[in-house]
Amino acid sequence: MIMGKVLLVEDNPGAVKKIVQYISRISADLEVVSFSEAGKALQYAKSNDISVFILDIQLEDYKGTSLAKQLRKLQGYKYTPIIFETALAGEELTAYRDVKCYSFLIKPFEEEEFTAAFRDAVGLSKQMDRPAETIRIEQKQFILEYTVSDIAYVEAFGKKLSVHTNNRMLGIKEDSISGYTLSGLLELLDDPSFVRCHKSYFVNRSHIEKIDKSGRKIFLKGFIEEIPIGNKYQSALWG
Template sequence: MAQILLVEDDASASELIQQYTEALCGKHQLTIFSTATAALNWSNEHSVDLFILDIQLPDYRGTELGKQIRTISRYRFTPILFTTELAGEELGAYREIKCYDFLVKPFTQEQFANAVSDALDMGKQMKKTVPVLRIEQKQFLFEYGLEQILYIESFGKKAVIHSISQGKELDDQISGYSLARLLEMAGPGNLLQCHKSFLINPIYITKIDKGSKTLWLKNCKDTIPIGEKYQHNLRERTI
């Protein structure tokens, strides 16, 4: 079952899309909002498999909402469908937001079904090919593209995931995950343990000082310690 988020302020259009969704093969959950602000807030707290966005919304444009969705790490590759009455807006959205497709109103049930099916299939393939670390925290699910993780620091039963998004370093505190478990979840070679309290992303290493047993990561203001027990993990890395 896929979670589909529809943002549409026209009640009749929302009702029609709900009917089309209920007719699809497979039981999909459709959540509907009439404003971009409410939809963005909800998507930050839930996991969405497909976004269907109307271009004209009461608070701001659907294309602007699409840009905001793309800044959320777990939605960088989530398919977005736009609905609009103005076919000429297609090219700009494809380029700027990398939306999957456009549905020009009025569209048929067959056109809707084909677009949704293709978009969900593409989304499944992207999840297989893009390494993602999924962290469950009570009512929340955090997803990190592994290429966004700088390092993970452990503090007893808690850990802090340091990631990079749009050139800014972000810190998220999590609980219930040991470094050993996170290392296993990341998959072979994606993260390295350099200290009893640190996992690092090797693609960001810029400098290793074996004398002071520290290393530097790109886009990271802090230095990372190297534990003697873990020096062998860095042997193939140059200073």
């Protein structure tokens, strides 16, 4: 997780407290700055470097969508991740179409839902700030190269691993590799985004769409497969 500032624009003190707590449990390296008014938030953004914006739609002075449009006109924030949160689900289409927001949370939302959206957004911010990290995996007759952030999950079966990737341009892909264990590949990746969730699986947190605690399953964006959660590995996911 990168160090940086998160600008939260929300006029409900209870919601501010909740979101700040959620972010603190995701990373201690991120500073959250909050405002209840869009105008003050805009002035702050102009004189500071913001990594991710979290904007409520209904604010004290004017709409969060209007603030987002103003931010998008600033050169430094043309592509900065924006997460909208609101109780008005009807605003979703307008936000995606006119503002190009990165994610949308309908109140009231649970911590798991927020965490998945936020990790994804911060992952995008990280990719924008530096060249994408890649990993090279040697096989007998060829070398496979992956963008680390594209790896959604890896499954072990027999003496082989199945690497599942999801790239916005190339879509979903699966490769079978040999000569590696799950633990060995995790060590090679050396990235806190990846977490072991089962004796036969590890997943990339930034690809998680939903976690079903009672059913002990993980749902990943774009994938039909349900990833199981083993008893031994639950603490790593809940932490």
